[in-house]
Amino acid sequence: MRQDWLGNTVTTSSDATVAGINDFVEGFLAYENKAASILKAVEEEPDSCLANAYAAMFYMFLESKDAPGLARPFIEKAQAAAAGASRREQMTTAIVRAWVDGDVAKTIKLSHQALEEFPRDLAIVKQAQYHHFNLGNCAGMLAVAEQVIDHNADIPYMHGLAAFGYEQCHLLKDAEASAWKAVEMKRKEPWAHHALAHVMITQGRINEGVEFLTDVSKTWVDLNSFMLTHNWWHLSLNYINLGRYQDALRLYDERIWGVWKEYSQDQIGAVSLLMRLELVGADVGNRWQELGTYLKPRVDDFVQPFLTMQYVYGLARAGLPEADQLMQNLRAFSAKTPALTREAWGDVCIVACEGLLAHARGDFETAFRKMTLAIPRILEIGGSHAQRALFHQILLDSTIKTGRYSQAQQMLEAERAYDPNSVPANTALVNVYQNLGLNREAAKAQARISTIN
Template sequence: MPAATARPTDPFGNPISVSDPTSRRLIDDFAHGFLACESTAARLVTEGHDDDAPLFQACAAALQMFAETGDAPAAARPHIARALAGAAGTTPREQRFIAAVAAWVDGDLQRAIQLHQEQANEFPRDLVSVKLGQYHCFNLGDCAGMLRLGLAALPDAADVPQLHGMVAFGYEQCHRLREAEAAARRAIGLLRKEPWAHHALAHVMLTEGRLHEGLAFMEDVSETWTGLNSFMVTHNWWHLALFLIDLGRADEALAVHDTHCWGVAKAYSQDQIGAVSLLARLELAGQDVGDRWTELGGYLAQHTQDQVLPFLDLQYLYGLARAGRPEADALLARIEAFAPHAPEASRHAWQKVCVPAAHGLVAHARGDFPRAAEGLGLALPRMIEIGGSHAQRDLFGQIHIDALVRSGDGRHLAQALDVVQPQRNGQPESRRLARLADRIHAGLGLPPEVH
């Protein structure tokens, strides 16, 4: 008898129910590219190839959803409908993956996360599912969920460098910095070009105030940031720029913005919010950014109707207000109207965090610092609920401190000192924090620190 033909597998050894060779190649590109943060992941939808294979269609639906725009679900629905129509003929692993993507398209992120966790427990080498589940947890501020997913896969997939990077970021977001650094270094030891591990280690070093070391590390590995998707390459350069800002080298950070952070994929949401965040931080550090808000505002204006993630909307809103565009008021009104009707998983974040923060951010951008301090002060204790990383959400804390300092109120200055001085004590290398602390001390009639 002839030997049975082995079923094809994805790059991580998971059997797939896809017969067409081109489709299998594109699924491989998607799986590997998604984990490696490489642009090859998008080939599945950019090469013009089509296939009714349910797994192929589920991957296409996921790629549409990564646009993070209000019309992304409409673009994804035809793909996920085709996937669901043929799902009964696929493996149990593929069926659960398809169901998880369908839940995402339907806006049920809690259901999607549950399915991804089940997948990690039963099929731990389905690393696309693990990373997708981490993405959803990240957007809901569920740091423990991120780590659980990565750890569930680790015993069976320790040979995959990217998984160690995923675990590293989960540890870092749970404030377990020693384990985060060890996992990141394990990933880089297996594969020097592991940008997600670079990113996780940059988080650790920034949090611990290891600014010179962090800058040197990111500069050293930056030569490997080739062939990446626009988010990963711009985001790692964004992290490098944060080290420069804290070291008092804001002019160099502005050059990084111009050269590496803005202009890679200007129409993409993540590139836009990276630019908003970096320009805002540069201004808070005293750097003149010229007319850069004007161009950026033109791209942000397309998002007034999105309401996909509160984390995104807040940064679109601040950028629009800093650009002086009327769409800022339209977006603020949309946020207020949408919040009570947001999906259940994120409704409290929209109502209790996003709405007061939105008012505070618009007030700051327009120079109403007491109102900015009030709105952001209400939101900050629960800011984790809007998603994003510690480093990304720190923008809102920095704007709040700036509002406190510039409000001209002694009570507000005392609040600012209570936040900034502990940060300053823990980050002695930071020239930004040193200058900010000196400014607060002067406002309170206190002598400057002895440096």
């Protein structure tokens, strides 16, 4: 028996296997490329239960229809070796097996059970939070962090995990305190940087967000494509709020699109940024067409509603017929989804996709009606508050473009409550107030823009 870097036992006599497992767990928590070392570990010790279970987990994070097939040989090897493994390793194998089989409810249940016995198993904590996140279960994200945090106070990544759970529960003071604690313990803690980015933009601390993210970006080295591109994506949101649209486009070209163009998270980061830029009137050129070529394989790739909604919009804006193929396939898929996610797919995702497709093609009346139905339940499709805000913006844009100015005024002023000087919000308000005959209010909105520019 050996121990990993967190003190958990590992059934092996191989230093190389332990090193690969350590690289995976810390790389997973830190979003570093070294997590891929687990694949070398299973080559060197093909009968390792834990290494194979982690290799299967590694492939499941591809977030594609192909992921279970890639993961299955490894989880089967883990199961074959489980009889000679420790209880923790057996439980890890059962957790990943349930995920590979598509039983996320069982995955979550087993994860919480395992953490009662093995609270230092932070790989299980991280993947449990991931599943809660994808279900829109913000309280579940926080619950799994609070379940084990007292056992992991010495680990900076634990405080980053807690910070994001707090933030998604709108407990911003606690989120910020936890995130800063993580950063104080380890400056290169990109998930804590990410949590702080959420807090700052939610509270309208836009300039502070730009300064902070620009500063800590110096530490974003050897990160996987998701974390690297996503934290730059957060900086781009601040630029958009400041009216710095060309800076946001520059980040798209230089930092956000191009690291791993085939990966789900890189694709939706690109889609959502182009959407946001077009919504504020920026010209994105031919970027949709180039992005669309990488979205074509997603026509029958239904892993998460949140992903699918952005795939369909990107395909439509690229002018590709695959957008309609995706919708046809989605309707067939939604009829056979697991009970846990059936309503999210059938009652929320399909309606939202119909609205998004309509908006992408300029049918703003249909977009308004469909998004009005979807938005009250949009939490169910997963994603973060900042990410889902995009769908609220689609509804807002449709509201304005269908001449519902009184309704749009309410939406925009509610948005301004946390970011009073937002350039996009105030620019839209100038138009809205002029159409409502409220010229003094339009002038005030214009003056607020002038203070930024």
